[in-house]
Amino acid sequence: MILELKEVYVNYNHIQALQGISLNVGEGEIVALIGANGAGKSTALNAISGLLKTTSGKITYAGQDITGHSPQAIVRGGIIQVPEGRAILTTLKVRENLEMGAFTRKNNRMKEEMDDIFTRFPVLRAKAELPAGNLSGGEQQMLALGRALMAKPKLLLMDEPSMGLSPILVREIFHIITEINKQGTSILLVEQNAQMALEISGRGYVLETGRIALEDSSANLLHNEKVIHAYLGG
């Protein structure tokens, strides 16, 4: 188990946004976390990333209790979040965004590693010296992914990677996510696009108003009446 949440409660804006959720991500797995807007999906990721404090419960990463650790400590440990809306630093150049991705690492191989990212995402190489604000939505998502990879993540937390992208780009991004996973990075994927998320993941959790309502293999969830009705437009 690379990540385990046990009975985690989080208050956010005076609302109990997470009401005792338990979930886990195995080594090398893609796990989907689906649910409606406001169900607490992003809150769960932000609690794991250390941006939000838990009121009770325990978060374990690679066997270590990381509950209450600072965001820097968590990044340094290898948990990287690609937040909703990508959070590109628009005033920094594309290249500088990638450099900041490797901020916590002592890096003597920055040039080679950045070259790997550019090989994976050729559009970024062409625009490396431009302010990242000039990128299109799809390019920004690629930059966000590339920046996360610069940190050499062991666990990637992806928040709504499909948001605002055309169906073709969504396919491309999800393909890249599966490739990253094949190279050994475990992934916790938060999505409103439940169909796509369940297609590429092995297991899934359904979050409803701060509680885990359902958990199963993704294949079963794709055929679950309730999931089809509520999240797959059936």
Next chain:
Amino acid sequence: MFLQQFVNALALGSVYALFALGFTLIFGVLEVITLAHGAVFMIGAFAGLTVVTKFNVSPITAILVGMMVSGMLGWLIDLVAVRPLRKRKFHHLAPMIATIGCATIIINVAQGIFGAEVYRFPFDFMPAMSYNFWAIQLTLLQIIIVGVALSLMMMIIFLLNRTKWGKAVRAVAESPRTAALLGIPVERVFQITAFAASALGGAAGVLTGINFNAIHAFMGGPIMHRGIAVIILGGMGDIRGAVLGGLILGFAEIMSVAYLSSDFRDAISFGLLFVILLIRPAGIFGSNLERKG
């Protein structure tokens, strides 16, 4: 005549730019309009003066000491007055009021120690050397002022654009939340910024003290007003804007004294700022881009 005024304006404007650069840096990164920056500037001037009168050091050493003392003072202000409010997520107004309190305390303490009189550097501190180029006479004083101010500004711009920590400062300025998600120690970036920006204020203080040869507890007041005007003119939080805005204000002041009347110096230069703001309400380089998270 014009070229001579040009040099005078450059000397005055580059000090304004230096002051405004620190001011805008704190605003851009910490999102606080620090009304203690004038007091920090004044303490820098007194620190420089003190080491000159006590140890007879060179102008450059005096500037470095002024920078260190002001930098530490700025760091301390952040620690005791701004950081507690930041931790409790009070933005903008509350920290600004807290810095007014800091300014008042610092000015009162300076007044207690140095009294209300005007201090001067020793007579032989700055050799009255001057150099002639074509029609312009450059004094050693002007060369030092412009040289120090411009090199400090270039150094800051270099650090921000070329070093890892400089880029981290820019990342925090854009979004502390995103910076935190990248593992950047945001709190430390705030502290480094408060120190560096205040050190620039201290350098401006020593340079102003040397330029006008007058140091007193209230010398931070007028430059505070100018600093606020300059960063609004340049675009809040914008580095290029602060530098250009400072130079514009310096030129406006010197030229209005030279060609119009010294009686209206402030009225004319602030009137000019007013006109520029009517044309560009967000400042020269300002955008209406709001910081995320």
